[in-house]
Amino acid sequence: MQIWLTLLAVIVAVGGLYYAGRSRAFAVTNGDATILHSNPAFHGGMVVISGMLPAVFVLLGWTIFSRYFADASVSALLGEEFNALSELEQGAFLRSAFGLSQSQQIGDVSSLQNKAIEGYSAFFASTTLILQLVLAALIFGGGYLAWRQIRTDLRARQFVERAVSFALIAASGVAILTTLGIVLSLIFESINFFQKVPFFEFLFGTHWSPQSAFEGVGSDTAHRNSEVFGAIPIFAGTLLITTIAILVAAPVGLMSAIYLSDYATPNVRAIAKPMLEILAGIPTVVYGFFAALTVAPFLRNSGESIGLSVSSESALAAGLVMGIMIIPFVSSLSDDVINSVPQSLRDGSAGLGATKSETIRRVILPAALPGIVSALMLAISRAIGETMIVVMAAGLSANLTANPLEAVTTVTVQIVTLLVGDQEFDSAKTLAAFALGLVLFCVTLMLNIVALRVIQKYREQYD
Structure with a gap:
């Protein structure tokens, strides 16, 4: 009230x-x-x-x-x-x-x-x-x-316009300062972590077991911690699940975008596009339930029927459902980019005798390549940052494996796990979450840089 x-x-x-x-x-x-x-x-x-x-x-x-x-x-x-x-x-x-x-x-x-x-x-x-x-x-x-x-x-107009301008600058400054604060907090806490665990042992170690971390000071403690904070298994799990997800989302999303933009009638497009985008509005916990209760048992039973050993919590189940979740990111953005290609390019290709499929392959997709790459990078970033589906479908086991039928874990899941519970904030176990967050930030930053470079390289060809 x-x-x-x-x-x-x-x-x-x-x-x-x-x-x-x-x-x-x-x-x-x-x-x-x-x-x-x-x-x-x-x-x-x-x-x-x-x-x-x-x-x-x-x-x-x-x-x-x-x-x-x-x-x-x-x-x-x-x-x-x-x-x-x-x-x-x-x-x-x-x-x-x-x-x-x-x-x-x-x-x-x-x-x-x-x-x-x-x-x-x-x-x-x-x-x-x-x-x-x-x-x-x-x-x-x-x-x-x-x-x-x-x-x-x-001069009241100038006063009001200056005030609005300052407000817009302040809003931009808040966003910039927030980003800077996040980065600095990650860096400072990661430095504290790397004082307890050697940097290269963390990045290239092959055994992840933070529950076995040792507390204290000195080189002996750092050496023992380096044996349990090797992050390669969770990096590998993140890469495995993300790869499966993008292998599902990229072809399905891109082909859906091509169909909706060039083949579907206006009535079909008006129905199909909103229904496809509904996938983006479903809570991730619902996807997690779907993966754990439907997809994972189906894969396990299917594997057993042909003699394969499939874990109840597998990277394949999490990757497939995550791929379904990020289809709208690829489809909707690619559809918008394809529709923004000038009609004159289509007409010119048709005038030279090209079929519709040839026009799409040789004219439209190359022209829309920067936007499509941006959509894929956004989808990959979304898959890397997903937590709930992995917790419910892939488990918490930090296994170093390339087998999609086994249980794995990801960076985001481990960050949540490390910060849950009653432990000291300056312990190596808690500080490891910030180190993982810093690595995740650097990876997504590199993905954004790659997308920007692709856009800058190919944009001017078709302006």
Whole structure:
């Protein structure tokens, strides 16, 4: 209920500021808006921006730093009993108390926890009212100052356009900084991991058993850890399943795109294309159930009927279902690219006596090659990053094998496995997840670079 009231208050404030600015613009010209430098709507937008922008910055700052202020306030309230705890215990205690105060589902807690919960509740109850008053003062104060500045020669349009431009730049900056933060976090934590496990032993070791990791410091610990953190088996499993998936998705998706773009009638296309794209909207856990309950038993029974030993959890089952899942990525993107090939190329090929199949093979597909490669790279990246299907259909066994009938595991599955459970964050077992994530990031980055190089090499031939 409080969220809806807040949203309603924001809408009312924005509407009121806009109406006040626009009305002021008409008032200073006695209703003749033609003598204004900027349209009255820009004057209204300027008042809205001047009123809301300071409040947004204050609210953003409070959202970021309020937890630190609350922790400091509660820590001071708890006194000596709290100070006797270690730093890690204090952090865990405060997180637990804060979560309980937010959920409002307090069970059987100690007196110290109850005191902390009451401290958090009292802190946010008092500061929320102060924050609301400050925000209201900023909104109406900023809006009033902008409202007072409205005159006939005011360049309100430039002000609004600059504000929109800064907002777009800020949005782009958030995306860039987020990517940079992800990369740096992976690098720093991976460096900590490689201090415990040698880099080349991790990349080229052939035995993966993080449950056997040793803790401690020194060269002996690093040597023993290098024997259990060899990532070649999970790299091989990832490559095997991804290869099977792309061998399924690439021909099926590309042929579907060719049929829909050049052979299907408009009525068939209107039905078939949405139905094909429904595959992209099915949750991956449903694909996992399908793989585990239908495909894997079918492959096992089929293998037994011809004398093959097929594991209940196999790379083949996971790869086949994953290939079905990524068909829409190949089909839909390839269809769009093929349709974007100029009709003049088709007409010219037909005018030279080529059949439709020859036109597709020798004209359309070469012209659409950059886009098709991009679709395949996107599908491969999607297959590499899939987790749920592999967990349910291929298992968790880090087997170094090229046999698709055996159980294997992938990088993403191991990342999830390593981060599940109650272990120290700075242990080699936990830090291995960041090293795997860094390798996965580098692989997908290289795939994107390859796709961009192909596009740059072949694009100009057909522009």
